[in-house]
Amino acid sequence: MRDAELQHRNTFGVAARAPWLVSIDDAAALPRALRTGPLNDGIALTLGGGSNLLFAGDPTGAVLELSGRRIATLGGDGEHAIVRADAGVIWHEFVMHSLAQGLAGLENLALIPGTVGASPIQNIGAYGVEVRDFVHAVEAFEPASGQWHRFDNAACEFAYRDSRFKQSPDRYLITAVEFALPRAPALKLDYAGIGEELAAMGVSAPTPRTVADAVIAIRRRKLPDPALLGNAGSFFKNPIVAAAQAEALLAQYPAMPVFRGADADTRKLSAAWLIDACGWKGHRDGDAGVSAAHALVLVNHGGASGLQLLDLARRIADSVHTRFAVAIEPEPRIVGARW
Secondary structure, eight states: OEEEEOGGGSTTOOOOEEEEEEEESOGGGHHHHHHSGGGGGOEEEEESSSOSEEESSOOSSEEEEEOOOOEEEEEEOSSEEEEEEETTSBHHHHHHHHHHTTOOSOGGGTTOOSBGGGHHHHTOEETTEEGGGTEEEEEEEETTTTEEEEEETGGGOOBTTBOHHHHSTTTOEEEEEEEEEESSOOOOOSSTTHHHHHHHTTOSSOOHHHHHHHHHHHHHHHSOOTTTSEEEEEOBOOOEEEHHHHHHHHHHOTTOOEEEOSSTTEEEEOHHHHHHHTTOTTOEETTEEEOSSOTTEEEEOSSOOHHHHHHHHHHHHHHHHHHHOOOOOBSSEEESSOO
16 A cells, blocks of 8 residues: 555554555565565564554655464463464454463453554563463564574563564564463462452452453553544553662652562562652643543544654653653654654
8 A cells, every 4th residue: 555544553543654554464475575566675664553653753664564363273281272373463352362262361461452463572561461471482574584583482582561572673573473371270360459350340259251351341441442542551661770769769759659670679660650740640732641540641632743742751751750760761662753
């Protein structure tokens, strides 16, 4: 598609255009597509569900969309099933499919927008679970070398909202992901009100599906529907700081939520709390704003540009740094500008 309009292909709903948009259903066609046609000059952006990016400018080249949506169970052992999903599968649909097959693990990640192919890039996570806990392998094509790759979990170099794919954007085109999903549930219920939500639902013996229902209810209550109010979910990552810095902040702000980091010497702070404490929740500059329900969520009230949203995000980050000496960084990829 020449001169493609992208406003309806990003959940912020900001206006953007690409000189070409190329949709490929079968990943096997990638090598040939990259030798001929619009992709021959390179790929400016690989587009999934558009839920983890902000267009602060137009892509300068062709945009690729991997649209395959096949799901297959490949086997496994007595404890896990290996399930393979094409990159274009809608993430929430994949979660619900896995639960319908009697497989557990992904229930806390229900209703996260986007596609399966995008999930390992960001190492998506919610309610105490990260996708890296269940990724078995990632299949990818490397345009520069023309080689296919299969990365096991360790080779993906997962970290908090990070991976080798995020560290090297556009080097690899993720075409499919394999997940090792447990047949017996090990439910995580002690995070962000899931237990309370289940109690309110009258559930005394939770299952993976009822946990997913609780997560869906919480997310719908806290996060605006992108179809009604443009947003990309949580815009900022929770900052990781040294334990000593967290202790010093706690002494000054006893109500500040603090969580253990990846090791004993680090702590994770709540970006939402920091932003809220700086008075940004519900703030609005024209059509660029912050959700009144959740301080982490930047919203487009209709006509905001990506640059306006980016400017707001920068001012929020500056105010947090000025008050708390803590740097917060965006989760979404920013196209057309630098953070």
